[in-house]
Amino acid sequence: MTKHMFLKAATGVAFLLSASTALKADVVPVSDDTRETAAMLRDKALKSDAAYEILESLTTEVGPRLGGSEKEAEAARWAVAKLKALGFDKVYTEPVTVSxxxxxxxxxxxxxxxxxxxxxxxxxxxxxxxxxxxxxxxxxxxxxxxxxxxxxxxxxxxxxxxxxxxxxxxxxxxxxxxxxxxxxxxxxxxxxxxxxxxxxxxxxxxxxxxxxxxxxxxxxxxxxxxxxxxxxxxxxxxxxxxxxxxxxxxxxxxxxxxGDVTMHNVIGEITGREKPEEVILMGSHLDSWDLGTGAIDDGAGVAITVAAADMIQDLTKERPRRTLRVVLFASEELGLIGAKQYAEAHKDDVANHVIGAESDFGAGPVWALASKVSTGSVHVVDTMAQLMQPLGVVRHGREAGGGPDVGQMVKIGMPGIDLMQDGTDYFDLHHTADDTLDKVDPEALKQNVAAWVVFAYIAAEWPGDFR
Ligand SMILES: [Zn+2]
Missing domain, CATH: 3.50.30.30 (Glucose Oxidase; domain 1)
Structure with missing residues (x-):
């Protein structure tokens, strides 16, 4: 135990903290209230079919949605309607030019x-x-x-x-x-x-x-x-x-x-109660290849991130301190088109992008948590990992890249988290006609949402800075 020590928290639960950060006086702690709410959200997520229902809706009512096609435009209309029906505070789109x-x-x-x-x-x-x-x-x-x-x-x-x-x-x-x-x-x-x-x-x-x-x-x-x-x-x-x-x-x-056509990134927000301008970026991509119905790539990511943000708005007494911004990126498969244009449009607002993560690796369970954050905030990610431990998630030492889309913002200075999924079987189906709903394990989808609510809620509620 040279690098870590166990602290007994007020709730009677043991938390693993980095000794180096635990000893610093200026570290902003994660409050007991925040931990308890995150644990409550996690446990409720494990019992919720919300993500599966969203994925079933997308793959049944839209299906294949090739970047730049009328089907992608249809998927964007589906997403706007879905986010509005779920009661997101703000739902809007940003145009993306695609060949x-x-x-x-x-x-x-x-x-x-x-x-x-x-x-x-x-x-x-x-x-x-x-x-x-x-x-x-x-x-x-x-x-x-x-x-x-x-x-x-x-x-x-x-x-x-x-x-x-x-x-x-x-x-x-x-x-x-x-x-x-x-x-x-x-x-x-x-x-x-x-x-x-x-x-x-x-x-x-x-x-x-x-x-x-x-x-x-x-x-x-x-x-x-x-x-x-x-x-x-x-x-x-x-x-x-x-x-x-x-x-x-x-x-x-x-x-x-x-030639060029206009598609849209679709954005849904749960507005922060104290710092609405500061956002937690939760990404996935809405387009898919045209051979299957885009269930694992990346309908699952859409479902996981939307369900996680929705669960936080439904089950918490008040809105989290910061805004949860779910971005469903356009035309990722054609070369990260929506993500690159999002990064260009928001490059002067990177400072308000507190931290981000992406779900774009299928529907397999999350098994590890990696981060790219300041040393003064590593303990917050350690706390997230602690709360995800009952889900089978371990802390990973690698530096987070943020995923293909959200990574475009990480590249220009936004801190990032990787909720690393088990991709052992992902490339059996990836980009094939067999990328269909029946391949998704509903239990694994719930586990993903459970991990995501812990990340998103703590990131939005913890008052410190990840930079
Ligand atoms: Zn993908």
Whole structure:
């Protein structure tokens, strides 16, 4: 016990505090009242179906909501109506400019020396092949790094096939390295003269549904069609390649770009009773990919954050000291479009963004709490973790990034919290047609809300500064 000591609090409950901060006289404590209310909220959340009901509503009444599409606009209207019906004090939207992309069709097959259909999906923002598709030999490249090293003479006129397989981790740490092939592979392949690119899906499953996801092109290089193969289809191509003969495939990807359209970040607030201008930012994204109904990505995050803020307004005697601001970001999947425009619009108001967190890692339970706060406020996060301990949550030493959307504000100085979810199975379903409501465990959703009410209530009520 060199770093920590147990203090016996007035309530008779033992709390773990950092010895270094506990000994400082100028530390602003978390009051017993605040702890008791947070514990009450946590226990009520474990018995509430509110988040599941919100998620059921979104996935049933709206469903797929691709960034920039009429379905995303419909989701924003759904969200405004839902937040108003729940009685949020303020409900409003902020415009977001998005370049609209449309998926029309995609198909692929091996044509020589064997013939077999392949299960593919166009990657988001993929260019189209010429009408009727293209037929060419594939060149097998194991990873994005290998593509960077490849000789253009081996690539020119061929279809690049990147076969890297994503590794499974609780934290989702396998995603970052593997996803380079999806995000940057097309630009590099195009630069080296490839006719198209197909990648092994960035996913940990073995089902035959391919995973879509965003692709980025480079200025100045004509974009090529980019698609993902399901994992079993990528295995199939590898087995064919092992036989040593050239493999030719036919790929037909039809997509369309429509130019800029206006979408909306949807914002709901529970107004603070003492410092209404100071906000606790609770983020998730409202858009989804178009193949499933966006239940785990990121309907779950929408449901968790909305239910948590709503529960705090319903079950506390008075509004918390600060404002709870729930932001449902637009067009995250197309490149954090709503979040970047939110950060730009609010950059002069970062000081009033007291702290923020995001729920965008599915519906698995929260297992750890990480933070990026001042040393003088670490004890507050320790208190949150203590109160989450009955939920199976531990304190994590890593520095919080704030999540993809909320992280845009953390980058410009807002303190952040990560409520880290168990993502062991997340990438089995992520960005596939199988991202549907039946995959969500209602009990895990309740556990998430229970962790979120502890975080949001304490952050809004504790009078000190996280900076
Ligand atoms: Zn997401």
């Amino acid at each position: 609209k992309w449309e998926r029309i069709s995609e198909s692929a097959s091996v044509v020589a020396p064997y013939t077999q259909p392949l299960s593919i999906t166009a990657l988001g923002k993929s260019a189209a092949t010429p009408e009727g598709g293209i037929t060419a030999e594939i060149v097998h490249i194991p990873t994005y790094e290998a593509l960077l090293e490849a000789d253009p003479a081996d690539i020119e006129g061929k279809i690049v096939f990147i076969s890297n397989r994503m590794e499974r981790f609780k934290t989702g740490a396998g995603y970052g390295p593997a996803v380079q092939a999806r995000g940057k592979g097309a630009a590099e392949a195009a630069r080296k003269g490839a006719k198209a690119i197909i990648i092994r899906s960035i996913g940990t499953d073995s089902h035959r549904l391919p995973h879509t996801g965003g692709v980025n092109y480079e200025e100045g290089t004509p974009p090529i069609a980019a698609a993902a193969l399901s994992n079993p289809d990528a295995d199939l191509l590898e087995r064919m390649l092992d036989r040593g003969k050239p493999i030719s495939i036919h790929v037909d990807v039809q997509t369309k770009f429509h």
